[in-house]
Amino acid sequence: MSEAPCEQSSKPVSETVNILLVLANNQLEHQIRDELASRYAITSIERPVADKEFDVCIVDLVTLRNHSSRLRTLRNSSVHSSQPCLLVTSQDHETIDEEHLELATDVITPEFSSVEIEKRVQSLSRLHTLSVQVGKQQQLAQAASILSHDLRNPLNVAQANLDLAQENKEAEYFDRVDHSLNRIEELIADVSTLARQEYDLGDFATHSLQELAREAWEECTTVACSLNITTDEEVSLRGNRSALKELLTNLYRNAIAHNESPVTITVGAVDNGFYVADDGQGISAGEQDCIFETGYTTRQEGTGLGLSIVEQVVEAHGGEVAVTDSDAGGARFEITGVTVDHPHPQNKQI
Known part of the structure; x- marks a missing residue:
């Protein structure tokens, strides 16, 4: 706006x-x-x-x-x-x-x-x-609860495999430790992002949707998956740059992680907003009602925080996010209330 x-x-x-x-x-x-x-x-x-x-x-x-x-x-x-x-x-x-x-x-x-x-x-x-003080206390309490609960399991796994590695000198156990430590790193990163969902409105500026979409893709791209941008640089978003990129990154990672086969992710414009869609297996109607809840995940390896972060970023910018089915049968996330200018459609394959 x-x-x-x-x-x-x-x-x-x-x-x-x-x-x-x-x-x-x-x-x-x-x-x-x-x-x-x-x-x-x-x-x-x-x-x-x-x-x-x-x-x-x-x-x-x-x-x-x-x-x-x-x-x-x-x-x-x-x-x-x-x-x-x-x-x-x-x-x-x-x-x-x-x-x-x-x-x-x-x-x-x-x-x-x-x-x-x-x-x-x-x-x-x-x-x-x-109200602000209460909100901060609730955020910290939520972050502490997630850390104390979800970090305990990978820490126990890492400790157990270190003990086995010391006894047996086998590389397999070190690989398991490495996997557990990566899991801990992912949890800490997501919880830190969730806990700091506060933005200085003075830092809000106008940014190109296409530019943000490309930058976010570079942080989570895989060789097999592809990004399709159906808008040109005339689409502008107003907000905190790092937060908007975090939003897109989490939507990309969600699509990649929840589909076994490589997916094509599409970013396009809608009235007063934009969408991120994929051609994967989609999200069931029952899951669509609760996917933004903190800690909700359908994957054993998931943190359940990615889409909660998406929702908080959108709300912090005065917008709304909704999930539905994409034209290709996958998932489609629509974010409205954050755009300044609208595009002339143009397909671009990455």
């Missing part, structure tokens, strides 16, 4: 709370600025965008109605899900639809006093801080 024009900022005097104003009513905007600008960092934009950092967002009813779908997408993303939204109602106090009201964390009337709105902002800011 591109950044909205006519952005205005005010620097704070002492506080570090960042307030985002998305107001259609200019008079209301000036009123709020007069009340808060001396104590908070205030930024004004014309419409909600994903690449803005803030602690509290203040909107009016017109903005809420005109951009409800965009706001809903942002609130559903992992980046903005805990960030509070303060709704300033209209002066005639008209009824607010439930679907719009559910997007607001709190509501205030336009006849607010300086004391009242500051208390609301402080309260919502504290709520946001606590």
Whole structure:
């Protein structure tokens, strides 16, 4: 999503709370600025965008109605899900639809006093801080649980085979140790990625889908498998470059690992997004409902974290991911809500 024009900022005097104003009513905007600008960092934009950092967002009813779908997408993303939204109602106090009201964390009337709105902002800011802290604790707890459970088995295997190798001096046991250590390395890499799913929105930039697709392929390519890009460089994604590449890499590896025969992986564009598909054996309807769950895997050697990482990266960018069947009978993952520009289709075989 591109950044909205006519952005205005005010620097704070002492506080570090960042307030985002998305107001259609200019008079209301000036009123709020007069009340808060001396104590908070205030930024004004014309419409909600994903690449803005803030602690509290203040909107009016017109903005809420005109951009409800965009706001809903942002609130559903992992980046903005805990960030509070303060709704300033209209002066005639008209009824607010439930679907719009559910997007607001709190509501205030336009006849607010300086004391009242500051208390609301402080309260919502504290709520946001606590939510972020709880989220980090949950991520660390999840990572610790995975490490303590899944690392125990390959460590035991490695230790047992080292003991046998020392007794028998046979290379077979060293190979098993090497395999177990590689498994541990894979687990640590995946858990580390899962635990750090936090991105500085200031690092978001526009990237070529084709370029990212090729770079990700270089990290996991095999001689037998092939990549088919059906878009040209006019397809652009907005986000954290390393995270987007991690997303593509995990989708590639998932397709390669879950198919015994070599597969062709296709990357193409859809409305407001892109897809990654393969011509393998596909994913059953029952598995499609749970493949994004952390730790879920159908392979003994799988970590069960790859697709969970994919989902978290997509949500961190304000997008959505869905799985379905590909035209070739394999699996197809569609990621929407992350593109800036759309392509003219063009087939490219790698």
